[in-house]
Structures are given as C-alpha cells and as structure tokens.
Amino acid sequence: MTATATNPASQRPTYLNHAYTLWSWLSTTDHKRIGMLYLGTLTLMFFIGGLAATLIRLELMTPVGDVLSADGYNKVFTIHGVIMVWFFLVPSIPNTLGNFILPLMIGARDLAFPRLNLASWYIFVAASIMALYFLLAGGVDTGWTFYTPYSSMFSNSNVTGVIAAVFIVGFSSIATGVNFIVTIHKMRAPGMTWFRMPILCWSLYATSLVIVLATPVLAISLLLVALERVAGVGIFDPALGGDPLLFQHLFWFYSHPAVYIMILPGMGVTTEIIACFARRRIFGYRFIAFSSMAIALIGFGVWGHHMFVAGQSAVAAIVFSLMSFLIAVPSAIKVYTWTATLYKGDIRMAAPLVYALSFIVLFVIGGITGLILASLALDVHVTDTYFVISHFHFIMVGASVSAYMGGLHFWWPKMTGRMYAERPALLAALFIGIGFVLTFLPQFWAGYLGMPRRYHEYPDEFQVLNVMSSAGAGILGLGYAMPLFYLTWSLRHGEPAGDNPWQATGLEWSVPSPPPKHNFVEIPVVEHEAYSYRPFGAQGSERVESDEEIQR
Amino acid sequence: MTRPLPGAEGVAVQEQYESADQQMSANRLGMWVFLASEVMLFGGFFLGFLVYRVMHPQGFEEAASHTDLLIGTVNTVVLLTSSLTVALAVTAVRHGRRGMGIGCLAATVGLGAAFLALKGYEYWKEYGEGLMPHAGKPFPLHEEGTMLFFNLYFAATGLHAAHLTLGIVMMSTIAVLWAVRGTARVPELVESGALYWHLIDVIWIWLYPLIYLAGR
Numbered sequence: 001m002t003a004t005a006t007n008p009a010s011q012r013p014t015y016l017n018h019a020y021t022l023w024s025w026l027s028t029t030d031h032k033r034i035g036m037l038y039l040g041t042l043t044l045m046f047f048i049g050g051l052a053a054t055l056i057r058l059e060l061m062t063p064v065g066d067v068l069s070a071d072g073y074n075k076v077f078t079i080h081g082v083i084m085v086w087f088f089l090v091p092s093i094p095n096t097l098g099n100f101i102l103p104l105m106i107g108a109r110d111l112a113f114p115r116l117n118l119a120s121w122y123i124f125v126a127a128s129i130m131a132l133y134f135l136l137a138g139g140v141d142t143g144w145t146f147y148t149p150y151s152s153m154f155s156n157s158n159v160t161g162v163i164a165a166v167f168i169v170g171f172s173s174i175a176t177g178v179n180f181i182v183t184i185h186k187m188r189a190p191g192m193t194w195f196r197m198p199i200l201c202w203s204l205y206a207t208s209l210v211i212v213l214a215t216p217v218l219a220i221s222l223l224l225v226a227l228e229r230v231a232g233v234g235i236f237d238p239a240l241g242g243d244p245l246l247f248q249h250l251f252w253f254y255s256h257p258a259v260y261i262m263i264l265p266g267m268g269v270t271t272e273i274i275a276c277f278a279r280r281r282i283f284g285y286r287f288i289a290f291s292s293m294a295i296a297l298i299g300f301g302v303w304g305h306h307m308f309v310a311g312q313s314a315v316a317a318i319v320f321s322l323m324s325f326l327i328a329v330p331s332a333i334k335v336y337t338w339t340a341t342l343y344k345g346d347i348r349m350a351a352p353l354v355y356a357l358s359f360i361v362l363f364v365i366g367g368i369t370g371l372i373l374a375s376l377a378l379d380v381h382v383t384d385t386y387f388v389i390s391h392f393h394f395i396m397v398g399a400s401v402s403a404y405m406g407g408l409h410f411w412w413p414k415m416t417g418r419m420y421a422e423r424p425a426l427l428a429a430l431f432i433g434i435g436f437v438l439t440f441l442p443q444f445w446a447g448y449l450g451m452p453r454r455y456h457e458y459p460d461e462f463q464v465l466n467v468m469s470s471a472g473a474g475i476l477g478l479g480y481a482m483p484l485f486y487l488t489w490s491l492r493h494g495e496p497a498g499d500n501p502w503q504a505t506g507l508e509w510s511v512p513s514p515p516p517k518h519n520f521v522e523i524p525v526v527e528h529e530a531y532s533y534r535p536f537g538a539q540g541s542e543r544v545e546s547d548e549e550i551q552r
Numbered sequence: 553m554t555r556p557l558p559g560a561e562g563v564a565v566q567e568q569y570e571s572a573d574q575q576m577s578a579n580r581l582g583m584w585v586f587l588a589s590e591v592m593l594f595g596g597f598f599l600g601f602l603v604y605r606v607m608h609p610q611g612f613e614e615a616a617s618h619t620d621l622l623i624g625t626v627n628t629v630v631l632l633t634s635s636l637t638v639a640l641a642v643t644a645v646r647h648g649r650r651g652m653g654i655g656c657l658a659a660t661v662g663l664g665a666a667f668l669a670l671k672g673y674e675y676w677k678e679y680g681e682g683l684m685p686h687a688g689k690p691f692p693l694h695e696e697g698t699m700l701f702f703n704l705y706f707a708a709t710g711l712h713a714a715h716l717t718l719g720i721v722m723m724s725t726i727a728v729l730w731a732v733r734g735t736a737r738v739p740e741l742v743e744s745g746a747l748y749w750h751l752i753d754v755i756w757i758w759l760y761p762l763i764y765l766a767g768r
Contacts, residue, residue, distance in 0.1 A: 108568065109567065109568045110567075110568035111568070112568070112578040112582065113578075113582060114566075114568060174586070174589050177585075177589075178582050178585045178586050178589070179582075181581070181585050182578050182581045182582045182585065183578075185578075185581055186574055186577055186578040186581060187568070187569075187574075187578070212585055212586075212588060212589045212592075213588060213589065213592050214592070215589070216589045216590065216592040216593035216595075216596075217592050217593070217595065217596055219593055220593050220594075220595075220596030220597065221596060223707075223711075224596070224600075224707065227707055231685070231686065232685060232686040233685050233686070233703045233706065233707055234685070234699070234700070234703055235600065235700065235703055235704060235707065240696075240697075240699045240700050240703070241604070241607065241608050241611065241696040241697045241699075241700055242604070242700055243603070243604075243607065246599075246600065246603055246604075249599075250596055250599070518567070523570065
C-alpha cells in the first residue's frame with residue numbers, strides 16, 4: 001500500500017481502483033466507499049423528495065385544487081416531509097461527507113466500527129425501500145409529524161408501515177452517531193488534540209450527541225403510536241384519559257433537536273470552506289467549537305415552541321420561548337466568527353465559497369424569522385401558516401443543502417481525484433441561491449397574511465405570491481439538478497485534481513486524491529492547529545504563527 | 553494510554569486500530585454511548601408513567617394494586633443476582649478463568665430465563681383477570697387511568713423483555729464461542745455484553761417502583 005514517486009498517478013492504488021466488482025462495493029468496510037454509497041442513495045432520495053415538492057408547487061400555482069385531490073395532496077406532502085427529513089436531511093452531510101472526511105481529518109485509518117458503518121447503510125437502504133413502498137402504495141395522509149389521535153385512531157392510510165420504516169432508519173442514524181463519537185474520542189492521530197481538530201469534527205461530534213440522545217425518543221413515541229394502531233394498546237387515547245399532547249412532547253423532543261442534526265454539520269462545512277477561501281485562520285476557534293456544543297445542549301430545551309397553541313401551560317411556554325431565544329446566541333456567534341474570518345481575508349471566489357456565503361445569508365434569514373416564531377404572541381399569529389414553512393425551509397433546506405453542496409464541491413477533488421467544472425458549478429450555485437429565495441421569501445408574506453399550511457386550495461388573493469414561489473421552485477430545481485450532470489461528467493473528464501487543489505490545511509489534503517485504501521501510509525503526527533492558512537500568492541514553506549506559538 | 557487495559561493481552565487487533573488498548577477502549581465507549589441511547593428510549597416510558605400518574609393519581613394507584621408485588625419483587629431479586637453473575641464473568645475473563653467464566657455466563661442466562669418465565673406467568677395471570685388490553689375479556693377496573701396504566705405496563709415490560717431476550721441470546725452466543733473457539737475476541741464481547749446486561753437491570757430498577765410500588 002505504498003505509493004512511490006515513480007508510480008504514475010493512474011497506477012497508484014486508491015480506494016476506488018483496488019477492486020472494481022459490485023461485491024467489493026457491497027461488502028466494503030472502507031469509510032470512503034461507504035460515504036460514496038450513501039452519496040448515491042441519498043441523491044436518489046433527494047430527487048424523489050424533490051419530485052413530491054414539484055407536485056406541491058404545481059398544485060399551488062392556482063387557487064383551486066386542480067392537480068391533486070385533497071387526499072392526494074395530503075399524501076404528497078407527507079412523502080415530501082418523510083423522505084426529505086429522515087431519508088435525506090438527517091443523514092445528508094454526516095453520512096456522506098462526514099463518513100468520507102472525518103477519519104481523514106483526524107488522522108485515522110477508518111471509523112472505529114467499520115462493519116457497523118456498513119450495516120448502517122444496509123439498514124438505511126432497507127428502511128428507504130420500506131418507506132417508499134408504503135408512501136407510494138397507498139400513501140400516508142398524516143404529514144411527517146404523525147400527530148395523534150389522528151395517526152393512531154383515525155387515519156386509514158399506511159401509517160404503521162411508514163412509522164416502522166422511520167423507526168428502522170433510526171438505527172442507522174444511531175449507529176452513525178455512536179461511530180462518530182467513539183471515532184473522535186479514540187481514533188485521533190498523535191498530537192491531534194481536541195482544539196487542533198478542524199471545526200467540522202466538532203460539529204459532527206455535537207450532531208452525533210444529538211442523534212444518539214434524541215433519536216430513541218422518536219423511536220419510542222412512534223412505537224407507541226404503532227402499538228395503538230396495531231394492538232389497540234391506547235397510550236395517547238383521550239377516551240382512556242390519555243393525552244395526545246404527550247405524543248407532541250415526545251415527538252418534538254426529537255424533532256426539534258433533529259433540526260440541529262440537520263444544521264450543525266452544515267455549520268462545520270461552512271467553517272472549513274470559509275477559512276480556506278479567505279486564507280485566514282478561523283476567527284474565534286474555541287467560540288465556534290463550543291457554540292456547536294451549546295447548540296446541541298440548549299437544543300434539547302426548546303421543543304415546546306412547537307406547541308405554543310397546543311395547550312401547554314403559560315409557564316412552560318414562557319420557559320420554552322426563553323430557551324429558544326437563548327439558542328440564537330451560539331448561532332449568532334457562528335455568524336459573527338464567519339464574517340470576521342472573511343473580513344480582510346484574501347478571498348478567492350469559487351463555487352464552494354458561493355455555497356458557504358449562501359449558507360450564511362439563508363441561515364441568517366431563517367434564524368431571525370425563528371426569533372419571531374420563538375416570541376409567544378407573534379407565534380400565535382403565524383402558527384401553522386406558510387410563515388413557519390418558509391422559516392424552517394430556510395434553515396433545513398436553504399442553509400443545510402447549500403452547505404451540503406458546498407462541501408460536496410469542496411471535497412469532490414479529494415473524493416474522486418478530479419476537479420468539477422467551475423463555470424457550471426458557479427451557475428448552479430447562483431440558481432440555487434436565487435431560486436431558493438424566490439421560492440420561499442413570498443411564503444413569509446403569504447403566511448403572515450394568514451395562508452395556512454397543508455391545504456391544496458387557497459383564496460385567490462394569495463395567488464401572486466404562490467406563483468412567484470412556484471417560479472422560484474423551477475429555478476431551484478434546475479440548480480439542484482445541474483450538479484448531477486457536471487459532477488458526473490467530471491468523474492471521467494474533469495482535470496486531475498492533485499493532492500491539494502485548494503492549498504487547504506487539514507490532514508485530508510495531505511494524502512493523495514483519491515486517497516489510498518487505508519488513508520495514511522504512516523499515521524501522521526500533528527504539531528499545529530487546524531487553520532494555519534497563508535494568502536494564496538504567498539510563497540515559502542514557513543507557517544503562519546498560530547495562537548499557541550504567539551503566546552509562547 | 554500507557555496502562556494496558558485488563559484483558560488486552562492476546563486480543564486480535566483490527567486494522568483500523570493501532571493497538572489492542574485503543575480497540576478495547578473504543579469498544580467500551582461505543583457500548584456506553586449506545587446505552588445512553590437506550591436510556592432515552594425507555595425514558596419515554598418513564599415520562600409516560602410519571603405524567604399519567606400525576607394526571608390520574610387514583611386510577612394509577614388502583615391499577616398498581618392489581619399488579620403482583622410478590623412476582624415483581626422476586627423478579628427484581630433474580631435480575632439483580634444475574635447482574636452479579638455477569639460481573640463475575642467479567643472478572644473471570646480478565647483473569648483467564650475460562651471454566652468459571654462460562655459457568656457465570658450460564659448462570660446469567662439461567663437467571664434471565666427465570667425472569668422471563670416468571671414474567672410470562674404474571675402475564676398469564678393478568679390475562680386471566682382481564683387486565684391485558686384487547687384480549688377478549690372485559691376490563692375489570694373502572695377508574696379513569698387504570699387502563700392507561702396497564703397499557704403502559706404491557707408496552708414497557710414487553711420492550712424490556714425483548715431487550716432481555718436479546719441479552720440472553722448474546723450471552724449464550726458468547727458462552728458458546730468461549731467454550732468452542734477459545735479466547736480470541738471473548739474479553740471484549742464479555743465486557744460489552746455485561747454492560748448491556750447491566751442496562752437491562754437498571755431499566756428494571758426504574759420500572760419496578762413505577763409499576764409495583766405506586767401507592768403502596
């Protein structure tokens with residue numbers, strides 16, 4: 001497994017060319033190959049969820065329900081929600097980029113439990129097939145939230161099947177979470193102290209903690225709904241004295257932290273990209289690292305803000321409101337540190353940076369509208385309207401998917417050994433940014449004026465806003481589809497990337513692209529902080545002095 | 553990590569690790585993190601019991617008085633004893649005492665099976681009294697919340713029993729591996745298995761007062 005200088009690049013053994021058979025992929029325990037398997041699977045799920053979104057936007061072009069029946073519309077937005085949340089957004093960055101990059105970043109040969117990693121992919125695929133089957137053959141009309149008593153007592157659709165699929169995919173999440181936590185604790189290379197880790201590692205660590213502690217609570221609440229449906233064991237049944245609100249508490253105890261599962265990795269990716277393309281040491285390293293942990297921690301105390309109008313006590317509502325404001329603090333810290341890193345940086349524009357900047361803009365819009373939703377009185381006005389829809393799409397889709405795309409472009413040369421084509425990439429990034437804002441900004445207005453979510457018809461006065469939104473969705477869809485083509489094209493025709501096309505710091509850039517099977521010939525010894533960047537033009541090999549060195 | 557972990561000698565090191573110590577401490581941490589996840593799973597039940605007990609204090613006390621305190625208590629003793637035997641198995645494997653270790657695992661499996669048998673007898677009795685939900689017999693209690701109590705009871709103890717069954721399968725497998733193939737991976741398996749077994753025990757220690765001691 002040693003790559004010598006005399007070996008032509010094409011002959012060098014990499015994780016891609018050491019075996020070509022299908023079986024070598026299906027039985028691999030290599031974190032890089034598993035990351036690629038996830039990439040393929042998740043791309044498929046993303047476009048299935050996107051297809052459902054297309055149907056939704058087509059239906060909402062006109063005030064009358066002409067494309068889908070009311071029932072069909074319910075089923076389509078359930079498909080969209082279930083697929084996008086559990087089968088794309090939650091695993092998106094951790095299971096593709098995280099899987100691929102995390103061991104390389106900390107100087108490990110693999111994750112701590114490679115077979116568990118592969119098992120998580122198989123579980124994911126099985127659950128995906130199951131979810132797709134039940135969602136398409138008959139469908140589910142409850143929405144992705146499965147609120148009781150509708151889901152447990154009244155809905156005649158495939159609720160049990162889809163709940164089972166979501167339950168199963170939880171095992172895949174938990175397996176990945178356990179794997180990442182143990183890997184970060186136990187597999188770091190000599191000298192790779194906690195505060196020398198790239199920020200992405202911190203954010204994946206925080207994400208994993210949330211996954212491990214929140215997912216089982218979703219599992220138990222869904223299990224109880226299924227028990228009620230299948231065996232008549234009523235737990236949330238009001239007729240027995242049960243409380244549907246308990247389900248909402250359990251559900252949001254997972255599902256709000258799940259938003260942080262979706263956004264924290266994106267924050268990590270954004271940090272990596274910004275430091276690299278601004279050629280600066282990241283501003284306030286420890287603040288960013290600890291703010292990830294703070295978000296993970298406080299994120300467990302905000303779930304009640306989904307239930308301000310559901311009948312919880314005023315005291316609880318005030319506490320949850322306060323906590324929700326509090327979590328804005330670590331989120332804002334990150335935005336300030338990214339901005340401060342860019343300030344006076346030697347900025348070079350490239351597709352990954354455009355995505356990272358999109359992330360910041362969309363995250364700020366989503367975050368500030370989140371404060372409106374955290375305010376008790378304002379929330380009463382906009383609860384269950386398109387204002388909420390728009391807010392969480394800005395965070396979970398706008399910001400998260402931008403970061404995912406940015407990360408994909410940033411590490412694409414490392415993953416494949418080829419450069420993507422810069423022009424179409426910039427164009428796609430532009431389409432995604434503009435398309436996204438055009439799709440979702442009008443929804444804030446529609447929601448504030450009172451347009452409720454989850455109806456296939458609406459009063460005429462909302463049509464202009466909805467047509468704008470659907471038009472934006474067209475641009476957005478085009479932007480999301482483009483990388484499928486030019487990235488695939490680059491696999492064969494892209495320019496060879498070289499080991500470190502971005503002149504980035506970080507151990508993943510010290511190994512060849514694509515990396516060899518076991519990543520490192522010799523486990524590296526780390527002697528410096530993560531972000532010792534120098535301006536692009538600067539020559540010479542001496543390093544930028546780090547904080548530690550200056551203090552000495 | 554300078555101090556070698558007990559039992560680290562002779563362990564086959566997998567290729568992603570640099571040393572047996574690293575491998576063993578990773579396995580151990582992995583199990584702990586997984587157990588944290590399991591605690592949150594059962595946390596849903598604990599929350600349900602507590603919330604509904606506050607909502608229906610009379611119903612819960614009346615329902616709890618129809619549970620079998622004797623079987624519940626005996627089962628608690630049985631499960632706590634099994635935790636002792638599994639802890640002894642860990643000590644045995646660290647000292648390379650194969651016979652004693654396999655014996656302890658067998659005792660653990662036996663005690664776990666005894667727990668399940670007693671639990672099954674208890675279920676059967678409750679079925680006879682009509683306390684089992686939707687089992688074709690009229691539910692005998694009328695206070696609001698009593699049926700909720702028994703629904704939660706069957707769901708929580710059922711999930712606990714499923715975990716215990718998995719634990720029994722794991723422990724039997726490990727014992728057979730140890731007897732047939734010797735000690736290559738056994739120290740790690742015994743440790744991880746024992747941690748999991750203790751969790752099953754800990755969950756029961758919480759379920760026991762919630763179910764049997766309410767209002768007594």
